[in-house]
Amino acid sequence: MFMQQFCSVNVIAYYSSNIFDAGFSNYQAPLASWGFGMLNRLFAFPAVWTIDTFGRHSLLLTTFPLMEIFLLMTGFSFYIPKGKTQVAVVAVGIYLYTMAYSPGEGSVPFAYSAEAYPLYVRDVGMSFSTTMLWLLPTATSSRSPSRASAPVRCIQRVLSGVRRVEHMYFVAILLFVPVTKALSLEKLDQVFSVPTR
Numbered sequence: 156m157f158m159q160q161f162c163s164v165n166v167i168a169y170y171s172s173n174i175f176d177a178g179f180s181n182y183q184a185p186l187a188s189w190g191f192g193m194l195n196r197l198f199a200f201p202a203v204w205t206i207d208t209f210g211r212h213s214l215l216l217t218t219f220p221l222m223e224i225f226l227l228m229t230g231f232s233f234y235i236p237k238g239k240t241q242v243a244v245v246a247v248g249i250y251l252y253t254m255a256y257s258p259g260e261g262s263v264p265f266a267y268s269a270e271a272y273p274l275y276v277r278d279v280g281m282s283f284s285t286t287m288l289w290l291l292p293t294a295t296s297s298r299s300p301s302r303a304s305a306p307v308r309c310i311q312r313v314l315s316g317v318r319r320v321e322h323m324y325f326v327a328i329l330l331f332v333p334v335t336k337a338l339s340l341e342k343l344d345q346v347f348s349v350p351t352r
Contacts (some may be wrong), residue, residue, distance in 0.1 A: 156284050159264045160291035160323045162219075163226060164256050167191065167249060174249065180243060187246055193251055198257035210336030211263045215328045218259025225252035264288075270343045272333055 167174065171188040179187055206214065229248030236243040264284075272280030331351045335343055 156264050156268060156288045157291065158327075160288065162222060162260050162324065164253075164261070165292045166189070167252070168195075168239065171249065175242075188328065189250055190246075191253055194253045195257050195261065198254045199262050202262035204256040204261065205258065206266060207337060210329065210334055211266055212328065212332055212334045212336070214259045215332065218255045218326050219328070221255035222252055222260065225255060226250075256286050261313050267332070267335070270340075271347050273344055273347075 167335075168191070170193045171329065172184050175184040175187040225248050229245055229252065232241055232244035232248055235244060268281055268284040269277070333346050333349075333351075335346060340348060
């Protein structure tokens, strides 16, 4: 849940209208922002079909590098001279980022959280995980620029955070997140009872 909130998606979600204001009209910017939300919803469906086929671990390890590439593409697009090309690259970068986020980091943490806790405390554990999920956006949004800030500053703040944490997330998933593909609840308890060290 921590990684889901600190992978920069909330900054894009909260400030997407500002980001799109860089080249869209007052009417087009909210519409482009709506496109971000719709893609986020639509691309959660592939996770439903692939989470047990490819596995949670593989989805996370695949989508994190893609998210970073597409966010870097978005950030560097602000160095393109203002015009239709810049607007197109910003929109494509954010949309591709969303398409990578939704089936991986957007959906998988909920499945992992439900599996990680032993059956006798699963209800309390999921309550704690969900609480953390909704408390963490407060931290990410409070560190983000105000609505009056330029889109370039917004993306640069996002990029500075991504550079610091995306690589750590990838390594943490690779080393400490167990593979739970096609395991029963009883076997999951055995997998998560083994210390990660």
